[in-house]
Amino acid sequence: MNKKLVGFLMIFVLLAGILSGCGTNSASGGKDKKTIVIGAAMPIFDDKWLSYLYDAIRAYDKEHDDVEVKMVDAKNDSGKQLSQVETFISQGVDAIIIAPADTDTAGPMVDAANEANIPVIIVNRKPDDKAMKKIYAYVGSESLEAGTIQMEKVAELIGGKGNIGLMNGQLGQEAAAKRTEGNKELIKKKYPDIKIVREATANWQRSEAITLMENWIQSGEHFDAIVANNDEMAIGAIMALEESGKRGNTVIAGVDGTIDALKYVKDGTLNISTFQDPMGQGKGAVEAAIKAVKGEKAPKDNFINIPFQLITKDNVDEFIKKWEK
């Protein structure tokens, strides 16, 4: 009995020693150089938008001698991603950045890292509330904000009053609900003279938006603006309005800043789009990881907001360049 107890205590002390040793090691950087090693588990390399996020992370690695990032591709397989995170843990990285292949399976990866006392930063894809509490920070953009800044610009262009139609994305999806909520919240707070005369879903689809807009036009309602949850639906509204010769001064706004949409912004048919900033998210994630390693306090609600950017004809070239790169 006694021997067992002593053995157990010895193992415990040893473990505690190793763990605390690890902690001081990475905090003070006991190695030759003060290098912070970050593991970045990314969902899929083959994605245009995400590639800018990856580029920003790589650029940070290049520009800073004291930071080294190891980036891996899960090929959209959450099982593979978990094993990649486990590899990072056994390699003893200082922090792990995860863009989950599947937000529902972020939990086990976070737990595994936490057990090894490695801070986790999740980027771009928001995990569930349970996982949110266990991570150092989530770096991403607030869908609600896309709706707010989009509506703010629309309100400015129509002079703070008028009739608008809202085109929703697929009902029940978070991005659709939040963007619409952002639209409505702003109207409620600041623009009592803007009236939502029509609201319906076109399921993110251009073709369905054409149908919806055709029907709205036939209803005889006048629209000062059409505010859509994404660019595809906004383009559908443009096509239907132009085909019927009823475009007039109608302001049309989308969200996403897709390459196709930027062309419409450039020729002036799409008035507004908003852009979720991948470079900002990538850079923000690395910066958060470094703060976590240095032992700085976690941000409020574990959330670091990377603001949406507004796209209009004035600054559209800047965004076109990003896609052409």
Next chain:
Amino acid sequence: MSNPMSSPVSTIKENSNKSIWKESIAPFMSKYGIVFILLAMIIVMSFMSDTFLRTQNILNIVRQISFIGIVAMGVTIVIITTGIDLSSGSVIALTSVLVASVAHPGDSLIGALALGAGIGIACGAVNGIITAKGKIPPFIATLGMMTAARGLALLFSDGRPIPNLSESFMFLGKGVVAGIPVPIIVFILIGIISHILLSKTKFGKYTYAIGGNEHAAKICGINVDRYLIFIYMYAGLLSAIAGMMLTARISVGQPSMGVSFELDAIAAAVIGGTSLSGGVGTIPGTIIGALIIGVLNNSLDLLGVSSYWQQILKGAIIVSAVLIDSRKNKKS
């Protein structure tokens, strides 16, 4: 003499009254009930919205349903054989991205159209061969195609839309001939062809025979496998045609195109009186079914009904149509 006569006369009268109801009015109602539903919707809407009956609105409705209507005609023929085709929406997407990639300005229009038709026929042939020769239920075979074709579309397009189509190609979706939009013309043409195919040819007779009793059809010497494969190829071709027109209409090839199109097409067929247990269904019925969906969508948008309620109402209409359909089947 008059007294004893009176009672038989009255019974005869009663009988004939009953038989008129049983033999002509009731079948007439169950056969054309769906037409009355459509007419009732149109009449009600013409009172509720003064813009509903405008020519432009009617043209809009027919053009809006022409894509789903074309797909639904292929699906109808498949369902008559007790089959199902879940792959329509994905075949539309695959056609969309592949055809868009060869329909840029300067490309041959004929080449693009031939490629599109080829893709549809090939996907249909795979569905048909797996179903007929592999003896795999069509639900599973076409579910596989639905998943795989969508994957192929995403793979080929890298998940992104393919813009920059030639004017001549876009004419298919946006063009107007003699005041009638091209998709409507194609819709009517395919409607006529499909109707003749199903009601006037050996192919049609065999299709109903396979649906009525596949075993019996085989015993009667019908080459069931060959006809099944041909039927799925035809359905695939119609999906591809709808896919090309929709691509032209929105002037971009999209891997996300046609999501849940198959369900709308099946709904149109079922509302139009096609029985999922096979052997029953007509092309005019399916066209009416598609029109009901189109008028319903248009009306609810015109009246500004919320999208949530729109879905609930559509669901209710589909189920009621099947209810009518199952009562009809019990009677016969």
